[in-house]
Amino acid sequence: MEQREISRAVIGRLPRYYRYLGELLEAGVERISSSDLSKKMRVTASQIRQDLNNFGGFGQQGYGYNVKYLYTEIGKILGMNREHPIIIIGAGNLGQALANYASFEKSGFILKGLFDVNPRLEGVSIRGIPIRMMDDLEEFLQKNDIEIAILTLPKSKAIEVAELVIENGIKAIWNFAHTDLNLPEDIIVENVHLSDSLMKLSYNISRYNEEHKN
Amino acid sequence: MEQREISRAVIGRLPRYYRYLGELLEAGVERISSSDLSKKMRVTASQIRQDLNNFGGFGQQGYGYNVKYLYTEIGKILGMNREHPIIIIGAGNLGQALANYASFEKSGFILKGLFDVNPRLEGVSIRGIPIRMMDDLEEFLQKNDIEIAILTLPKSKAIEVAELVIENGIKAIWNFAHTDLNLPEDIIVENVHLSDSLMKLSYNISRYNEEHKN
């Protein structure tokens, strides 16, 4: 399979294209040129065309891009045309928040299970899914076909739990724990380090204050 | 003030350095070379030295970097030596999760207020902070010195609320709403688009499956 490697930078922009195209679609817009889209998204038209051409020629000279078609195609590239069975490990505030986030379900991320160590949560259900105890996790993974494990637990537990789930066949982890996981190469990890994000914000504030001091 | 512009890429890596140095500090490590740190962090030693030298010479030839000193200095750069009064707007699951996240408080992000439109939440308190109604937001902002507004509300409301808070002096927004805010240049926005992150994960799974199909 010859397929040239797509750069991280490009992939990182795809969801944003998808979002804007979704909004255009909702607004009933039928076609858009790279130039018009570039104004909306505040990127260069050149970048849009380059990015899209990594995946094929979705446009048409003299016309632009058909919004619905492009939306669907980017959706396919992002795997939005498939279902993704997920479990959430760590049913604290954040885990529960994600479990309740219905719009993931709409995108095909189907919540199959919720796990926690806290015995007080045993039997509590969120959107019809009961919170199970961690002891049941291995058996659950063996009996169910789960694609993504979402880790919303303290960093002290995250690494061992990550190892446990990959021993039981999980290939992809969405990691909210405040640590890097250092897993084997073939495991797909996407980190959401909220405090890193907050620190970037704080850095920018500090710099802004520096600049406007005088 | 001559200060050369620091690239986004560098800034994006600072919190990760800070995290690793914090761990080293906890582990009682006194000094570390760029080469040893590069192995731990899986980046090049060259990059570490380049990155740090954007801010000054923190190391010493023949010795490396003093962990505690470097940790403190990066902390200062990131504004971790100051307090940041924050409010959370949108006290749904995610807003409450963030409000309960005590480790932000330890980093100096002090929760001063919580707001929501839902009258059922009126008077409910989280960590001693009562949830207020949105009608009180403007007055609250005028009477209190708030640095950061955290937006954890639906995208339909996010844009207008963002405009409201900046009219009342807020300079920095941590945006969890599923939309871009398009605010004036001088407003500092850090976006956490969770579904974008999830789509990147999904993309990588799809590509992995493609590659291992045969």
Next chain:
DNA sequence: TAGATTGTTAATCGATTAACAATC
């Protein structure tokens, strides 16, 4: 057909890595 706009090549810009002299 003429105008518009893509797809794509070439030029530029920026970020990363390599190398090494400076120095602790």
Next chain:
DNA sequence: TAGATTGTTAATCGATTAACAATC
């Protein structure tokens, strides 16, 4: 002093932008 390791310059690599021929 010798060895280690930084700070920094130069070389490489990759990503973005500009330009334009192809084509709808």
